[in-house]
Amino acid sequence: MADHGTTAANETEGPAAPQDPAVGRRGLYILYETMIEATIRPDGKYTQEIYLDGSQLVDKARFTGGVTDETILELLKSSSGLRRLVDCIGISVHAHERDVSSALFTFWNWGKANPYETGSRQTITCPANGTETLLVLDDDECRYSDDHVxxxxVLEFERGGALATASIVFYLRDGYQVPEVAADPPVDVESQAYQDMIKKSLISPGHNKRLKAAIEKAKRGEPVTIAYIGGSITQGAGAVxxxxxxxxYQSYDLxxxxxAPAADSPMRLxxxxxGGTPSELGIVRYDRDVLREGEVQPDIVIVEFAVNDAGDETKGNCYESLVLKALRADHKPAVILLFSVFVNDWNLQDRLxxxxxxxxxxxxxxxxxxTEQFRYSKEQGNVITKRQFFYDIYHPTNAGHRVMADCLGWLFEVTDRSSIDEEDLTDVQSPLIGNDFALTKLLDRRNGDRFARIDPGGFSDIDTDLQTAxxxxxxxxxxxxxxxxxxxxxxxxxxxxxxIRSKSLILVYKDSGSRAFGTANIWVDGKLKKTADPHEVNWTHCSAVILYNESKSEEHVVEIQMAEGHEDKRFTILGFGYVP
Known part of the structure; x- marks a missing residue:
């Protein structure tokens, strides 16, 4: 099976192994009873992709499989190491609809010559009735000499929207042992322990006048709009x-x-x-994506960048600017700060x-x-395990998304029960970190000539292979x-x-894993400001970088030119965020 039209250097159809290789052997779970969904890809196929590169496979082994043995974790970092470690892969797919009878499973190794276009692929057809299928791995180094990591x-289905529960397990060669994985009991969302856990999420109800006003509007059956801006967790990654x-969606529906007095009450989400973007990009797209160029005046704005803003060059200035951009709107929305979390219990809450x-x-x-209850056993008070909460090391499962929605729901409930704060909150105080970007506007091919003098030069084409959300x-x-x-x-x-005349300027350009893309030099007023390499992230993705941030608005000349040796490559300028 090829992806995006690429051709594998070594693609084989893996025969189903006899069932005895796995009998009586403890497996290393990479995916455990996980909901998956077939979604359409640019090549027209309907798939669920589970990425393993970077630290992702090791993290899955550590958090899903419970592995602490550093020898095993080290072997998982390379294709050759994995083949020395793993005898066969067990794949179980249980479709939720009767018309889905099978799925095509592919194990794809990135190649040394070109990570996404070479390397071996082994495929096998799996029944969708929950029966385990075994894909035997070959540890012949010579046969897979181009495999790198x-x-x-990939699990491919015949139609989009197909839902299934899947498990993927490594059965190891002799000499390696992994912990036994026990099934987690269902999360009891009606229990007092669950409710107590949810209540711990409320850092502060804050000034409640604006949020109570939105709640009262909803109770009267008037139109209410709830807006969310953030990274991949807000996009919905991990939810199926x-x-x-x-x-x-769950918290909006809650x-x-x-x-609301009736199911058809006029509410809007x-x-x-x-995915993968910080508030540095959020401030650029706020008017477009939240306000819809002035068409929308949200009553509530929920800001979620607590696990994305490690990439914010301004260390909080863009975040505070985004908060103020929402807070200072004439229609006075309630602004709620939401802090999500990664599987290693990390976020940027202390900064934000x-x-x-x-x-x-x-x-x-x-x-x-x-995070506190993650450390407990069920007897000690664990409510939801990490394996139940996290789809991968970054994103929640359906159960995790439910917890997040219920945390917001507790804020709504507390606010509804509380007495109203009569005076509106004030934002006239000096910024804590900075508000340099609060007036940021988006400039792109559609409106650029109204705000700047632009000569596109050799950047005259339009890229249609873009990150989607x-x-x-x-x-x-x-x-x-x-x-x-x-x-x-x-x-x-x-x-x-x-x-362009502006105080500040943010460039948004496209990252890509394609070798057709090359590096560009960015000059401001004749000085080299940055060399932009679209392969630093290496997947189709929006990247934002600050070109300048000054105290007063002045005229500047920005020039972007392909770097020497990259003149025959592609580079996409997605747009700019500028402060007049």
Whole structure:
């Protein structure tokens, strides 16, 4: 099975092994009773992809399989090591619909020559009735000499939207032992222990006048809009189906069911999460994705960047600017700060919560709710295990998204029960970290000529292979920054030039794993400001970088030119965020 039209250097159909290789052997679970969904890919196939590169396979072995043996973890870091360790892979797929009879499983190794276009692939057809199928691995180093690291597992179905529960387990060769994995009891969301866990999430109810106003509007049957902006967790990653099981939809639905007088009450969900992006990009797209260019005036805005903002160059300035951009709107929305968490119990709450305290905003921490009880056994008071909460090391499962929604629901309930704070909150105090980017506007091919003088030069094409995100309650992905400028192999050497008057400027460009993309140099007023390499992240992704941030607005000349030796490569300028 090929992805995005690529051709494997070594693709084989793996025969089903006889059942006895796994009998009586303890397996290392990489995926354990996990919900998956077949979604359409750019190549037209319906798949669920489980990525293994970077630290992802090791993290899955550690957190899903309970492995602490460093020898085993080290072997999982390379294709050759994995083949020395693993005898066969067990795949179990249990479809939720009767019309889904099978799935095609592919184990894909990234190649040395070109990670995403070479390397071996082994495929096997698995029945979708829960029966385990075994894919035997060959440890012949010569046969797989181009394999570098384990790349991904792919489960392909015949139609989109197919739902299934899947497990993937490594059966190890002689001499290696892993802990036994016991099934977790179901999470009892009606228990007092669950409710007590949820209540720990409320850092502060904050000043409640704006949130109570939204609740009262809903009770009167008036239109209420709840908006969410953040990274991949807000997009819904890990939820299956994503559009209806993500925390944003679940908490919006909870708010509606709790406060609206009828099922058809006029409430609207605005969901604007984009995977792998910090508030540095959020501030650029806020007007477009949340306010919908002035069409939407949300009553509630929930900001979730607690696990994405490690990539924020401003260390909180863009985050506080985004909060203030929402808070200072004429329609006075309630602004809620939401702090999600990674599987290693990490987030940036210590950096970002002081912004909430500074403006007396409601704050909800999923980290505060779940991390302490993760350390407990069931007898000691564990409510939900990490394996139940996390789909992978970054994203929640459906159960994890439910916890996040219930944490927001507790804030809604506490606010509803509380007396109203009569005076509106104030944002006239000096910023805590900074507000340099609060007035940021998006500039792209669609509107650029109104605000700047632009000569696209060799960046005259438009890139249509873009990062997508499921917005609002949509099951389909929306391409991000479609009004862009792209350099191609046939564009020539002429640079992109823009003259603009502004205080600050953020460049948004496309990352890519394709070798067709190359490096570009960015010059500001004749000085080299940055060399942008789209392979630093190495997947189709929006990357934001600050080109300048000054105290007053002045005219600047920005020039973007392909680096020497990369003139025949592609590079996509997705857009700019500028402060007039």
């Amino acid at each position: 384990p790349g991904k597992f 189906p994503l559009h209806s099981q993500c925390y944003a 708010f509606k069911r709790r406060f 605005i969901k604007a999460g984009v 919560a002081p912004v909430g305290w500074h403006y007396n905003l409601p704050m909800v921490s999923v980290k505060d709710a779940v 499921e917005m609002d309650d949509h099951a389909y992905g929306t391409p991000q920054f479609p009004h862009n400028w792209m350099h191609t192999a046939d564009s020539g050497k002429h640079s992109f030039k823009m003259t």
